[in-house]
Amino acid sequence: xxxxxxxxxxxxxxxxxxxxxxxxxxxxxxxxxxxxxxxxxxxxxxxxxxxxxxxxxxxxxxxxxxxxxxxxxxxxxxxxxxxxxxxxxxxxxxxxxxxxxxxxxxxxxxxxxxxxxxxxxxxxxxxxxxxxxxxxxxxxxxxxxxxxxxxxxxxxxxxxxxxxxxxxxxxxxxxxxxxxxxxxxxxxxxxxxxxxxxxxxxxxxxxxxx
Numbered sequence: 001x002x003x004x005x006x007x008x009x010x011x012x013x014x015x016x017x018x019x020x021x022x023x024x025x026x027x028x029x030x031x032x033x034x035x036x037x038x039x040x041x042x043x044x045x046x047x048x049x050x051x052x053x054x055x056x057x058x059x060x061x062x063x064x065x066x067x068x069x070x071x072x073x074x075x076x077x078x079x080x081x082x083x084x085x086x087x088x089x090x091x092x093x094x095x096x097x098x099x100x101x102x103x104x105x106x107x108x109x110x111x112x113x114x115x116x117x118x119x120x121x122x123x124x125x126x127x128x129x130x131x132x133x134x135x136x137x138x139x140x141x142x143x144x145x146x147x148x149x150x151x152x153x154x155x156x157x158x159x160x161x162x163x164x165x166x167x168x169x170x171x172x173x174x175x176x177x178x179x180x181x182x183x184x185x186x187x188x189x190x191x192x193x194x195x196x197x198x199x200x201x202x203x204x205x206x207x208x209x210x
Contacts, residue, residue: 034076111179
């Protein structure tokens with residue numbers, strides 16, 4: 001009996017055939033090339049032909065794995081959101097307990113990097129493309145839930161208390177907005193000042209009730 005694990009699981013590689021390995025490698029190249037294209041060319045300038053060329057795979061291979069641009073873009077956004085979450089957890093593993101400022105810095109990085117730029121391109125396109133929007137809404141809801149849970153875990157927050165739950169949601173909303181403000185100009189100085197103030201407030205909210 002062959003046991004199958006989700007992609008990325010430590011034992012996943014043990015159960016793949018050489019063909020499956022090549023197929024998985026092709027998918028990864030396509031997903032990462034998609035994000036690169038979205039960042040460089042935007043949604044309107046990104047085509048499946050351009051993505052295939054940047055990934056170094058044939059047009060036929062691209063169509064085999066992802067028959068439409070929307071399918072490819074949505075898979076790329078989900079893949080890199082998962083990868084970024086894993087990277088944040090790894091980076092946070094060595095942090096001492098109670099370092100709210102360091103956790104906020106790590107989370108802020110998720111909203112200033114290329115993945116966030118690529119995601120914004122997709123969100124804007126989804127506003128006027130119903131098919132893309134219908135697929136994007138449940139994906140973003142799932143990514144949002146995963147990000148919320150990641151933030152709660154890293155902060156060591158007790159989100160059974162309503163003030164804590166709302167404060168974590170507000171933190172993520174603040175980081176999203178600051179990420180948008182950073183798109184056209186370098187907003188890092190203002191962002192640091194705002195986050196320093198918010199971090200102090202968040203630390204007070206997260207403190208256990210006497």
